[in-house]
Amino acid sequence: MFEMLSDVFKENGLILSFALVGVVMYFSYLFSDKLTKGRLHGSAIAIIVGLILAYIGGVTTGGEKGLSDIGIFTGIGLMGGGMLRDFAIVATAFGANIEEIKKAGFTGVLSLFLGVVVSFVVGVAIALAFGYTDAVSLTTIGAGTATYIVGPVTGTALGASSEVITLSIAAGLVKSILTMIGTPFIAKYIGLDNPRSAIVYGGLMGTTSGVAGGLAATDPKLVPYGAMTATFYTGLGCLMAPSILFIITRSIFG
Amino acid sequence: MKSLVIYGVSLLALCMLTGAFIGDLLGSILGIEANVGGVGIAMLILVLAVDHLKKKKKLTVKSQEGVAFWSAMYIPIVIAMAAQQNVFGAIDGGPLAILAGVAAVFVSWALVPLLSKIGKEKQNTIGDELIGGSDHVRDAK
Numbered sequence: 255m256f257e258m259l260s261d262v263f264k265e266n267g268l269i270l271s272f273a274l275v276g277v278v279m280y281f282s283y284l285f286s287d288k289l290t291k292g293r294l295h296g297s298a299i300a301i302i303v304g305l306i307l308a309y310i311g312g313v314t315t316g317g318e319k320g321l322s323d324i325g326i327f328t329g330i331g332l333m334g335g336g337m338l339r340d341f342a343i344v345a346t347a348f349g350a351n352i353e354e355i356k357k358a359g360f361t362g363v364l365s366l367f368l369g370v371v372v373s374f375v376v377g378v379a380i381a382l383a384f385g386y387t388d389a390v391s392l393t394t395i396g397a398g399t400a401t402y403i404v405g406p407v408t409g410t411a412l413g414a415s416s417e418v419i420t421l422s423i424a425a426g427l428v429k430s431i432l433t434m435i436g437t438p439f440i441a442k443y444i445g446l447d448n449p450r451s452a453i454v455y456g457g458l459m460g461t462t463s464g465v466a467g468g469l470a471a472t473d474p475k476l477v478p479y480g481a482m483t484a485t486f487y488t489g490l491g492c493l494m495a496p497s498i499l500f501i502i503t504r505s506i507f508g
Numbered sequence: 509m510k511s512l513v514i515y516g517v518s519l520l521a522l523c524m525l526t527g528a529f530i531g532d533l534l535g536s537i538l539g540i541e542a543n544v545g546g547v548g549i550a551m552l553i554l555v556l557a558v559d560h561l562k563k564k565k566k567l568t569v570k571s572q573e574g575v576a577f578w579s580a581m582y583i584p585i586v587i588a589m590a591a592q593q594n595v596f597g598a599i600d601g602g603p604l605a606i607l608a609g610v611a612a613v614f615v616s617w618a619l620v621p622l623l624s625k626i627g628k629e630k631q632n633t634i635g636d637e638l639i640g641g642s643d644h645v646r647d648a649k
Contacts, residue, residue, distance in 0.1 A: 260602050260616075271510050271588055275584045275587050275588050276584070276595040278587060279572065279583075279587065280583060297583050297587070298587075299626075300548045300583075300587045300590075301586065301587055301590045302590075303587075304587045304588070304589075304590030304593075305591070305595050306525070306595075307591045307594060308590060308593045308594070308596075309595040309596055309599070311591075311592075311596075312594060312595055312596025312597065313596055318594045318597055319592045319594065320591055320592040320593050320594060320595060320596075321591040321592055322591070322592040323599065327591075330588050330591050330592050331590035332583075332585075332587035333584075333585060334585060334587070334588030334590070334591060334592045335551035335589075335592070338585050339523065339585055339586070340524060340546075340547045340550075341521070341524055341578060341609065341635060342526070342578050342579065342581050342582040342585045342586075343547055343551070343582065344520060344523060344524045344547060344550045344551050344554055345520055345554075345575050345576075345578035345579035346551075346579050346582050346583075346584065347550075347551035347552075347554045347555050348553050348554065348555075348572075348575045348579050349518075349579065350577065352555050352559055355552070355555070360620060361623060361624070361626050364577075364623065364626065365619075367542070368619065369616060370625065370634060372615055372616060372619065373612040373615075373616065376608065376611045376615050377608045377612060378610075380604060380611055381593050381604065381608070382608050383514065395604070395608065398608075399608045399609065399612045400612075403542065404633060407540070407541055407542060420597040420601070421598070421601055421604055421605050422604075423601075424597055424598050424601020424602070424605030424606075424609075425601065425605040425606075425609045426593075426609065426613075427593065427594055427597055427601070427605075427609070428598045428605055428606050428607075428608070428610060429609040429610075429612050429613050430593070430608025430609075430614045431593060431598055431599075431605035431609075432609060432610060433596060433613055435589060436613065436617075438540070438616050440515050440621070444617055444618075444620040444621050445620065445621050445624055446620060450624055451621075451624040454620055454623045455603045455620055456625045457623075458586050458616040458619055458623065459613070459616050460545070462594070463589055466586055466589070467586045467590055470582065470586045474582070474583065477582065478551060481547065481548075481551070482547075482548045482551050482552070482627040483548065483641075484548075485545050485546065485547035485548040486544065486545035486548050487549075488538065488543075489531070489534070489538075489540055489543060489544030489545055490541045490544070492535075492540040492542040493538055493540050495546075505609060506552050
């Protein structure tokens with residue numbers, strides 16, 4: 255009986271994840287309404303629940319894909335994977351205003367460059383404080399602090415140790431997760447309530463998952479603007495970190 | 509001609525595929541192992557395509573519903589995305605990784621208001637006609 259049910263779940267992974275996410279959202283919105291009187295957005299709660307489930311998945315399986323590493327929940331990996339995520343992000347552009355994008359175009363590009371450099375410098379500074387002194391390790395950790403994709407790409411290109419590459423990925427993951435959780439709380443203090451600041455936000459933070467989740471929990475209308483710039487960040491990071499940023503780091507730290 | 513929901517979904521899919529292709533192409537031209545802004549390019553193409561089709565009155569309500577559905581599925585998909593993050597790996601990275609990630613986020617947050625001011629001539633607000641929202645399927649205008 256139980257085995258039959260488990261088989262049904264396994265065979266219909268994506269469908270199970272639709273049902274599961276719906277249930278999680280229902281209780282999150284209920285919690286948001288009744289216990290926080292709407293102050294904490296329902297989707298923010300649901301994202302935090304998702305992250306907790308991901309942690310549980312990671313602890314129990316030792317895998318890297320959160321809840322979706324657990325046999326019956328593999329459908330979560332499909333529903334929340336890159337393909338459907340990007341598809342839905344593109345769909346949000348349906349509501350975007352082309353004039354807003356044109357107006358903030360230059361600021362968006364500027365925020366992208368600044369975003370990569372700032373996160374990189376912060377990562378290098380922290381790595382220095384922890385006793386790393388060689389340019390390759392510093393650059394890799396700095397790159398990982400930009401996003402968890404830039405870190406391993408840079409580290410592999412420069413021949414960093416696997417320990418340093420793992421650290422760089424972890425730094426990027428922390429950034430992504432904190433952006434997801436923190437955005438709705440910080441939004442009103444940094445004026446994140448209009449398309450222009452959302453475009454800047456996407457460029458500065460850069461983590462697509464973080465920005466996508468964070469803005470969804472803040473105001474879904476802002477999503478297309480932030481996501482649009484954020485998706486250029488990883489590419490720019492992969493371009494700058496192993497080249498110009500590495501050369502600068504090497505010239506300073508040998 | 510009959511109007512179908514799939515036309516909207518298909519338009520969306522074509523935009524995404526085109527964007528992903530251009531993003532990969534850009535990456536290989538620049539010699540890096542990454543897709544450069546594929547999703548962003550896809551979004552721009554969609555915005556322009558929708559704008560063009562609406563002006564020509566070629567985008568029917570049905571077709572718009574096809575896009576609107578996926579747009580409304582965005583938050584549930586993001587929640588599923590959260591549930592498959594490597595949260596354990598992030599925490600397991602130790603103090604260096606956590607500190608670097610946290611510091612980068614806070615410094616970036618601090619820069620948002622500064623950069624938002626650049627070139628800003630008037631207060632931008634989202635107009636009512638801007639469709640979307642967490643609770644309602646987009647107003648197919």
